[in-house]
Amino acid sequence: MSTPHVQRMSRLMAKTLREDPADAETLSHRLLVRAGYVRRSSAGVWTWLPLGKRVLDNVSRVVREEMDAIGAQEVLLPALLPKEPYEVSGRWSEYGDLLFRLRDRKGADYLLGPTHEEIFTLVVKDQCTSYKDLPVMLYQIQTKYRDEARPRSGVLRGREFQMKDSYSFDVSDEGLAQSYALHRAAYQRIFTRLGLDHRIVSAVSGAMGGSASEEFLAPAEAGEDTFADCPSCDYAANTEAVTFALTPAAGDHGPVEELDTPDTPTIESLAALLGVPASATLKNLLVKVDGEIVAVGVPGDREVDLGKLGEHLAPAVVELVTAEDFEGRPDLVRGYVGPQGLDKVRYLADPRVAPGTAWVTGANKADAHARNVVCGRDFEVDRYLDVVVVEPGDPCPSCGAGLRLDRAIEIGHIFQLGRKYADAFGLDVLGKEGKPVRVTMGSYGIGVSRAVAALAEQTADERGLSWPAAVAPADVHVVAAGKAVPLALAEQAASALSEAGLRVLLDDRPGLSPGVKLTDAELIGVPWILVAGRRSADGVVELQHRATGHREELALPEALTRLTPVPR
């Protein structure tokens, strides 16, 4: 038994709107609401109306097929999860306000799952006892919950959202690498089949823990991520993961020379006074790391990304210094700090502050700077960190060409977690030699509802949505542009197309002008629009390709032969 293929607009729960919703910031948000795909229930929580639900299902189907194809097994875990496993992993507290927490009638603590590493680890611990049971890959397509501080951009960043999460379990690092490679290839096929333009970029693992990780990014203006890619080689990375090669410099420098620089507490004032570029000066940012003051040195023309600094030093807590921190510290002169006088302070620096480079920097006394301060001669760097904000034109870590920066939406993320969760829960299996072997894990996610928004962002135009065939809510949108004869011809076309296996949206709404119906059809964005209009009496329809705007008048039988079912 199959589902009916003709959906009549006269009954469809998809009220189109002429105006953008007041709070909509991004194209996909505006259009998905205006075209009747989604409606807001509460902040970051959405109702999927029939058209939206179909697109969501189409995305899920492609994801499911490719996960099945690599041998992953589909399961369904609860969204309502007990606190204890998340206490064991530490994430009950690490997640902070991002976690929805609740109590049941007996006072027991629960959370709404943001991601399920802990629970999958426990499932495998229950199910697998021997190396012979591995490798195994499990996945689910499930509703996830994150209490975002600023839910925004419609379904792009919701608090309740659909996600495919999968987990691999192996006995060896080689096995993990293989499970990771299987997922990586499956993700490429998934996004290609969905029609999503995407890039694979190096990423930092962040709160998830683990070693290697890559992101799948869909370039789009509305994206919240920035990635760097190289025009000359295949390097691409989230800007958070871009590195700069540490290259010691050779060269003779004169001795340190102190300069009288009154009233120059900023890089700009200093560079202007001395007539040197800001890039020749060394900026020393003071921060507290778990309460200890440390200095971070970067060239004067660069900004420190405090988020990156925090990730490098995690789980230590990074804070800015306050006026109080300078009390009783005569060695720290605000605005005039230089690394050559910081004996009691740990010094972290950007790789651009390489051994052998010479700098203008603070002289550790008010209104004074020093010139020819040479790294490795006059000061030492305790640790190099990539913490500057990446800028367009920065050198590619791979080939040295100038990097480009672009905005993108994160649609997938794959992690080699390693043994972090297996350690936390004691997940061992009996190895070949009869001894327990600790399992190593991978974790892999696709934002299913976010992929819908990303597709909308990439394919929409000023007239509305324009779906790739694989995900469109219907294959063809038949418009009855008129009563009587046009309506009869539209009905005839809809029946014939439906019988041929196409999914048809039929605009049979009475009392609307052809113009209104065509505007709605373009807004809704089904790949083909077939209009039965003024030449209906001759059996002639207009066939319009939504993406290209190409239109052609054809006899109905000819138009029908142009439309074939999309393989699903």
Added chain:
Amino acid sequence: MSTPHVQRMSRLMAKTLREDPADAETLSHRLLVRAGYVRRSSAGVWTWLPLGKRVLDNVSRVVREEMDAIGAQEVLLPALLPKEPYEVSGRWSEYGDLLFRLRDRKGADYLLGPTHEEIFTLVVKDQCTSYKDLPVMLYQIQTKYRDEARPRSGVLRGREFQMKDSYSFDVSDEGLAQSYALHRAAYQRIFTRLGLDHRIVSAVSGAMGGSASEEFLAPAEAGEDTFADCPSCDYAANTEAVTFALTPAAGDHGPVEELDTPDTPTIESLAALLGVPASATLKNLLVKVDGEIVAVGVPGDREVDLGKLGEHLAPAVVELVTAEDFEGRPDLVRGYVGPQGLDKVRYLADPRVAPGTAWVTGANKADAHARNVVCGRDFEVDRYLDVVVVEPGDPCPSCGAGLRLDRAIEIGHIFQLGRKYADAFGLDVLGKEGKPVRVTMGSYGIGVSRAVAALAEQTADERGLSWPAAVAPADVHVVAAGKAVPLALAEQAASALSEAGLRVLLDDRPGLSPGVKLTDAELIGVPWILVAGRRSADGVVELQHRATGHREELALPEALTRLTPVPR
């Protein structure tokens, strides 16, 4: 692209257990855990492992097809819902502890949806403005939450569960009746296709409000509902909804006669002393209804169902009386109350206490009863209510034959809600005459995860699960009962079956005896079991039909022709 059809047991996440889980009370709970379909995550919250997920999906698919076939549109509403609409309807408080409540990071109140009448009403209010937009039917298959006081019986009564809920919106009572009839017929097709033995019974509407309602019950020992059905006609009802016809009696009775009955505060002691059947005595239960004491009269051999009493009188609160309530009430003599002396107390009664019937009852003084107390002559009934516990043999309200009582699982419930929610949210559409018309609603539910448990209850036997073809996790279970030749033949059979479009479970596990594998196959309960065993060298397999136990040895090609794909 299609999903792979051979699932190898060597990799399948379905560890079978020889022992019943300690806390398992029902057959389905024991077997679904033992056969590796589900695992408990926390009380009443379950993980669906691959086999369980497939059965769940198969049930969902049938439900979806039949809902689509009656023109219902699939949507997906959030599970995380704001408090406000449930305050408007009153259910934020009415649900009491059954509701999971939580707060977000900003302190706003939310709930996890137990059922979505409020939100669907708001969706339709947003989408529909004219009578031309109606009727409309919407549905979703979604995770629901209820914080049950005693979650039990595995997935039969969980706190997180899968449900299909749908809602109809009509402008007239006739329209609602038609939407209700469409759902009723769709539910019959769904349960028939799933292979569930089921009965449609009259039900009470309970907390949902509204008028007409029927339940779909699956007879099973493990059921928590009891229903009455008539062996002579088609009457069937939840015992909570069984009525007794009020039939006035004719006949002459002598005057009321007071009897000295020392020490007879109970029906048993009274009946014994007087030598009359308990059914000839009138028992008067005192309860408080919103704080007012009222009496409820039933024949002495019957029990009052306080749940039914509460539902009849809702939203009034019904409580039992305490010793303190008798203080200052000399008219109420504990153990010797009779309706003929209750001037200040409202008198409710079972229809068996009909006008013209005569009773032995309390004389309203200690140690005394009265005989020949005639209803309508010596006392009046203020209101008749069906509140007695129904017993086997009670007369059918339709034909009078003795009713049977059976246990059953509630798998579906359909309600004509009427205008309760439309009134609460002001859901009107513009009618034909240009005036606003209040919308009338129906609400319809199927417990999808519960249907899996109900199917297990009805079809399992002492050896394990035994699924109907439509929902089985695979079509055929191929067992390699041996290494080398049997394994090769099993692989050959699995490939051939898979190519023919069947979903195959292949037991390729090394190192297990044929006996263990066959025991597992019977436990897992796929409809057909094909064993490549000791006659493999001759190309002969054993084909076993799980439900009947019928076995036959056949050449493999002959066995293959017996197995054909199940239409899906």
